[in-house]
Amino acid sequence: MKSGVIITLVFLFCITTAANAQILDRVLNRTKEKTKSKTEQKTDNTIDKGLDKVEKGIENIFKKKEKKKDKKSSNESSGRNNTTSSDDVAFEQYKGSSFVPGKNVLFFEDFSTAKLSPGSGNWHVYEYDPSEDIEKPNVGTIPAAGGNWLKMPRKGFAFPNSFKNLPEQFTVEFDMYADPESMNEMEGGFRTNFTTRNDREEYSIHWDTEPAVCIDVHPHGSDEMVNMMVTTEYNSNLNREDMVLFENTFKSGWNPGEVNRISIYRNGRHIILYINGKEIINLPNALTKKGQYNLIFSTNLWGDGIYVSNIRVAGNIPNASQDIKDTGKFVTNAIYFDVNSSHIKPESWATLNNTAQAIKASSGTILIVGHTDSDGADDANLKLSKNRADSVKNILVKEFGIDASRLVTDGKGETQPLTSNNTASGKAQNRRVEFIKQ
Structure with a gap:
């Protein structure tokens, strides 16, 4: 019986294709059906544990292949040249949220x-x-x-x-x-x-x-x-x-x-x-x-x-209205974007709402300026920063009813860092949007 189990396990470990996976199911079923007698219960348990590990191993093989495929797809869709703007942001879960990230x-x-x-x-x-x-x-x-x-x-x-x-x-x-x-x-x-x-x-x-x-x-x-x-x-x-x-x-x-x-x-x-x-x-x-x-x-x-x-x-929890009133400018790195993209993440809603209320409470024109970290080419970062400023403007108009004529946009790319780009925290600080009263 032990030699039979070893042969079965060796055979199963050799199976790696989807077609052979169907054969594997039939082999597993036949093996388990033949090992159900009470007199061989102890051996059955050993076989079942071995087969379970084999099934888990083969399942993981296919999972890893799928993950590698997913990784390739996500990398291809988030390159530095992917600066397409999109106003289609699923804010539904976040609307009305009272959480405002520290600045x-x-x-x-x-x-x-x-x-x-x-x-x-x-x-x-x-x-x-x-x-x-x-x-x-x-x-x-x-x-x-x-x-x-x-x-x-x-x-x-x-x-x-x-x-x-x-x-x-x-x-x-x-x-x-x-x-x-x-x-x-x-x-x-x-x-x-x-x-x-x-x-x-x-x-x-x-x-x-x-x-x-x-x-x-x-x-x-x-x-x-x-x-x-x-x-x-x-x-x-x-x-x-x-x-x-x-x-x-x-x-x-x-x-x-x-x-x-x-x-x-x-x-x-x-x-x-x-x-x-x-x-x-x-x-x-x-x-x-x-x-x-x-x-x-x-x-x-x-x-x-x-x-x-x-x-x-x-x-430090931000107060956009107070900052614009006191300094004529509000700066935030809590408007989040997809990696290397100008698409705004839905968790940015509270910061955008805070900003929108500040703009409504002020008068005149607001200049929206995008900034990036130093990763990637200078020209790609400049384009990305401008596209991100445009995305913010579009959301403020579409979601919060700000008059589009009051908003102008620009981008500075990586040219005006607030701190070093040598750390992940520094990069996060430099990826920001500024709202400047004109």
Whole structure:
């Protein structure tokens, strides 16, 4: 019987084409049918486990091929020459959102150059109980979007080595993808932790005792359900109910198989969390203990497949009306565009709304000026910056009713940086739109 199993497994591992996959199904069915007798139950279990691993391996082969194809397509559609403007922005989920990103970029990461290693690396990533059956933390691609993504450990934590010391008021935003085929409603999801722990490499995902608040976003899988939980640090003198500040399962609110936008606002003790622009959690007294808080992301999954990218931490909530009144100019890097494109992302709605209300409250003409980072050719960046300014104008006219005759546009490309383009955070600061009263 053992030799038969080995021959079967060898045969199955040789199958790599779609046509042979159909043969594989028939072989699997026949093999399982022949091994159901009670006298051979132990052997049956061994065979089934082996066949399950083979099926999983072959499934992963085809998944990887599909991901490579998706990556090629996304790269081809987001080149520097792709400067086509589009006014077709799906703002529906974000309309009416009260979340406004901070204007001073403190940290930004799109994982285009990130290195996952302690000390000199960009990111410290630690994994508990690594397994050969689970993909290790890495920077790669996802089928739902282009760009680079950090694949979080199934159980573990990650933090940027170069960034710590969060201010009293700030916003945190990031894109999150949860593989709908491998996520599970058991245990936890993706956690954003604000902790007073200074030695972050000693953080415990289970029993950390340093003052902290943990915000857990836990999609269930292929449906729209998402569990939300906020807890304080572990304290052996408290029961679970005392440590849980918020817990609820929402039947809708998560877009399975798609990139979802998580946004968090903190002002002193107050924390508000949004998913795709919708307010989900509002806790006026979440941070009850004083201290210098730092940022740690963590996971404690029953399943697997959490990916994050475009992490942006910023301070100082903008007031466009006040800035235009006081200085005659409003500058923002929180109008987000698709990579190397002038197409505006829907999560820009709140910033655009803030800007539109400021323009309506002022008089005269407003000059809209686009700026880029230094990646790519000078002439392509100049064209891109002008197209982005045009896209902003079109949205302000179409979505917010601004008189088109009051808006003129220009672009400066990469010629007027605010800071160095040597870091991802610097580039994020330089990618901006200025509104100047004429």
